[in-house]
Amino acid sequence: MSVFENVMLPVLLIFLSGFIFQRxxxxxxxxxxxxxxxxxxxxLVFQTFYKESIxxxxxxVILTSSLLLLMLILLxxxxxxxxxxxxxxxxxxxxxxxxxxxxxxxIPIVMFAFGNKGLLYGMPIMVFHNILMGTIGVYIAADNQxxxxxxxxxxxxxxxxxxxxxxxxxxxxxxxxxxNFMKSINLVGNTTIPVIMLxxxxxxxxxxxxxxxxxxxxxxxxxxLVVSPLLAYLLCLLLPIDPIMKMVIITxxxxxxxxxxxxxxxxxxxxxxxxxxxxxxxxxxxxITLTVILNLLI
Numbered sequence: 001m002s003v004f005e006n007v008m009l010p011v012l013l014i015f016l017s018g019f020i021f022q023r024x025x026x027x028x029x030x031x032x033x034x035x036x037x038x039x040x041x042x043x044l045v046f047q048t049f050y051k052e053s054i055x056x057x058x059x060x061v062i063l064t065s066s067l068l069l070l071m072l073i074l075l076x077x078x079x080x081x082x083x084x085x086x087x088x089x090x091x092x093x094x095x096x097x098x099x100x101x102x103x104x105x106x107i108p109i110v111m112f113a114f115g116n117k118g119l120l121y122g123m124p125i126m127v128f129h130n131i132l133m134g135t136i137g138v139y140i141a142a143d144n145q146x147x148x149x150x151x152x153x154x155x156x157x158x159x160x161x162x163x164x165x166x167x168x169x170x171x172x173x174x175x176x177x178x179x180n181f182m183k184s185i186n187l188v189g190n191t192t193i194p195v196i197m198l199x200x201x202x203x204x205x206x207x208x209x210x211x212x213x214x215x216x217x218x219x220x221x222x223x224x225l226v227v228s229p230l231l232a233y234l235l236c237l238l239l240p241i242d243p244i245m246k247m248v249i250i251t252x253x254x255x256x257x258x259x260x261x262x263x264x265x266x267x268x269x270x271x272x273x274x275x276x277x278x279x280x281x282x283x284x285x286x287x288i289t290l291t292v293i294l295n296l297l298i
Contacts, residue, residue: 006108006112008283008284008287011104011105011197011283012283012284014194014197014198014201015197015198015200015201015204015280015283016201017198017201018197018198018199018200018201018202018203018204018205019201019202019204019205020201020205021198021201021202022201022202022203022205022206023205027202029199029202029203029206029266030266030267032195032199032202033199033263033266033267034267035195036192036195036196036199036263037158037160037263037264037267038158038159039188040188040189040191040192040195040196041134041159041160041192041260042159042160042162042163043185043188043189043192044160044188044189044192044193045130045134045160045163045164045167046160046163046164046166046167046185046189047167047185047186047189047190048126048127048130048167048189049127049130049163049164049167049168049171050167050170050171050177050185051171052123052124052126052127052171058124058127058128060239060241060245060249061121061124061125061127061128061249062128063239064232064235064236064239064249065125065128065129065132067235068228068231068232068235068253069098069132069136071231072094072097072098072223072227072228072231073094073098075097075223075227076090076093076094076097076098076223077090079093079219079223080093083216085216087143087144088144088269088270088271089216089271089274091140091141091143091144091270091271092265092270092271092274092275093216093219093220094140095137095140095141095257095261095264095265095270095275096220096224096257096261096274096275096278096279096282097220097223097224097228097257098136098137098140099129099132099133099137099257099258099260099261100129100224100228100252100253100254100255100256100257100258101255101256101257101258101259101283102122102125102126102129102252102255102258103126103129103130103193103258104193104197104259105255105256105283105286106122106125106126106251106252106255107119107122107123107126109251109255109290110122110248110251110252113247113251113294113297113298114244114247114248114251117244118244118247118248121242121244121245121248121249122248122252125248125249125252126252129252129258130160130164131164133258133260133261134155134158134160134161134164135155135161137260137261137264138151138154138155138158138264139151139152139154139155140264140270141261141264141265141267141268141270142154142264142268142270143270144268144269144270145268154268193259196259196260196262196263197259199262199263199266200259200262200276200279200280203262203266203272203273203276204276204277204280206272206273206276207273207276207277208273211273212273212274212277213274216274217274217277217278217281220257220278220282221278221281221282221285224256224257224278224282225254225256225282225285225286225289226289228253228254229250229251229253229254229293231253232249232250232252232253232254233250235249236249236250247297247298250293250297251290251293251294251297254286254289254290254293255286255290256279256282256283256285256286257275257278257279257282257283258279259279261275261279262275262276262279
């Protein structure tokens with residue numbers, strides 16, 4: 001109950017607020033997603049990289065996260081070939097299974113389960129997931145906009161990708177940003193996650209359940225919440241890493257679909273109804289799957 005009350009319930013209430021708001025006002029969601037992607041996210045990404053130091057643990061984070069991403073993409077492609085999915089369906093499936101919600105959901109779970117030491121490993125994972133979302137995530141979402149060339153260009157149009165290196169360098173050389181500037185950055189950055197979650201709730205109000213392909217949603221659920229942590233466990237068996245770090249990597253791999261994926265799906269028209277449904281279903285049911293996984297790990 002503690003996990004549900006402390007982590008899940010606030011998340012679901014924000015989703016519900018966005019859902020009710022959209023039912024009443026029926027706004028155009030795409031301009032809101034544009035604001036979130038091109039204005040709010042860069043502040044959050046800068047804030048994250050400026051505050052979180054990168055240490056030797058980052059090597060294993062990069063290795064495990066990259067291998068896990070590649071394996072999930074490969075599985076998604078194989079399944080789409082067997083199931084004869086269209087290009088847009090494949091992109092939507094990959095958005096739903098490849099990127100976990102390691103930030104506003106994963107970090108509280110890790111802190112709750114493993115304490116401060118777990119948090120030291122969880123933060124670098126969250127940081128690297130931000131990099132993957134801003135590059136590979138954008139590439140996948142924009143794939144249907146005109147092929148590899150266009151999708152590649154979209155990565156360079158994401159302002160958040162241009163704040164990562166400056167933030168890392170400022171943090172590494174202990175260059176302090178004036179407090180008045182930092183207050184502005186923190187103020188905007190701290191609004192980003194709630195706004196993204198509200199947009200997801202609003203998008204869910206647009207979903208017509210009769211049009212949802214529940215076979216594909218269940219498939220995405222299985223890959224995101226069951227197969228992903230299993231692959232992470234197998235990877236960790238092969239690496240000489242700290243036992244706590246292994247548990248954190250597996251736990252982060254068991255997180256539901258990242259809310260950011262809904263933003264990209266809306267922005268690039270990559271089956272937003274499917275992606276938002278996968279995000280909601282995986283978020284709600286992860287209370288059960290994470291409880292089982294944490295009981296096995298601890």
